[in-house]
Amino acid sequence: MRLVQSLTWIIGSTLLITGSAYKGMQLYQQRHQASAKAYLCRIVQTGPQREALKTTYLAELMRISADRPVTVASFDPLLAQKRLRSCPVIKEAQVKLLQSDTVYVDYTVRQPIAWLYDFENIALDEEGIPFPVSPFFSPKKLPEVYLGIKNFYWSRPLKDRKAELALTLLNLLNRLSMQVRRLDVSKATEQSLGRREVVIILEEQGFTKILRLTPKNFAQELGNYLELRTQLPPAPQTIDLRIPQLAFIEDKKPAQNP
Structure with a gap:
């Protein structure tokens, strides 16, 4: 009699556990199927x-x-x-x-700080990374940077020496509150000293001022220009400051395209 009762209890327990496991599996499958059918809204x-x-x-x-x-x-x-x-x-x-x-x-x-003049619809951010402007941003009046490069890579900063020089110059010119139209560093690494230069096109009092500086001493030469500026007439001029202690001033306005 006891043996029959024991067998009955064991069989009943087994059925109860098996039934609970089956119900749990059913619930998991239902939830998994519901999740699989749920869509991003x-x-x-x-x-x-x-x-x-x-x-x-x-x-x-x-x-x-x-x-x-x-x-x-x-x-x-x-x-x-x-x-x-x-x-x-x-x-x-x-x-x-x-x-x-x-x-x-x-x-x-990314926030544009300058147009990359070498290409259409391409701007640079503060890290020197190029990216397209339109149709993502409204048209902006920004200084133009001409590097003289042929290509670049998306999402990578420009590591060219001229690009690093351009970013340094832009930061300095912004601190000096100068209205920069274009910064041309395409000849900054020329082997010939006579051809090596940095060209900055400024807008001052409604007139264009073109500065010709050296890639090495541009900070000092900009300081010399600021001292000289108070003595210059409000007229378009090209000012060559590449020779220490001298400034060659040309009143005739030259072509501005690099």
């Missing part, structure tokens, strides 16, 4: 600038499309983040999945 973007880029463009970069909905289970935030960072306009980006169906994007776009 919205994108929330934040950053220093309010909607610096269109949400539709961010979605396109992350491969999210209304025509081809992306399931929550198949969405990879790290891969989406990598795709955003590969865009030349985006400086930094972080992507998270919130509330099961919402993609949260926190990003920063």
